[in-house]
Amino acid sequence: MRPLLRAACAIPLLSCALAAQPAAPQGWRNEYLAVMQGTADKYIQLAEAIPADKYEWRPAPGVRSIAEVLLHVATANYGLAPRLGGQLPAGVNVQGLERSTTAKAEVLRHLRAAFAHFRGTVEAFPEADAGRMVPFFGPPQITARHFLYFNADHNGEHLGQLIAYARMNGVTPPWSGGGN
Secondary structure (H helix, E strand, C coil): CHHHHHHHHHHHHHHHHHHCCCCCCCCHHHHHHHHHHHHHHHHHHHHHHCCHHHCCCCCCCCCCCHHHHHHHHHHHHHHHHHHHCCCCCCCCCCCCHHHCCCCHHHHHHHHHHHHHHHHHHHHHCCHHHCCCEEECCCCCEEEHHHHHHHHHHHHHHHHHHHHHHHHHCCCCCHHHCCCC
16 A cells, blocks of 8 residues: 555656756747747738728839738748748749739738748758758758748848838837837
């Protein structure tokens, strides 16, 4: 009976000790996906906050409009996925997508779908293949990890552009708490 009693007392203690162990470190892919999700959330929040009648606004002739910036980002997230082994979704034609519409609902649909599509491609990409060479623009190849850094940088660059456009139109980014 005593061995059974000891075992019964030891189980809760072992459970507490195991629960107190630090979590296993996240791999680079999960870290990238967390950053990407934060960026995607900001894009969606800002795109929703900008009035539909401003989607055709551009700061100067020859410069992308609000809709074109959002669709450029969608185009990149759709179009870059095949370099990591993903496929373009059926029915998506990245040629001309950037100028295909200024309708807010359609732009948001593409933006959401493109971020989700690229996320799915990254989730399916083997973490052990981070050093694999993938096609870039022109003849050089770069590592898959470098390629993802490039995509994060590209998304951040255009998020900054969109924030400037929004503020020029009196829209404060929702995540900034309404401050200046």
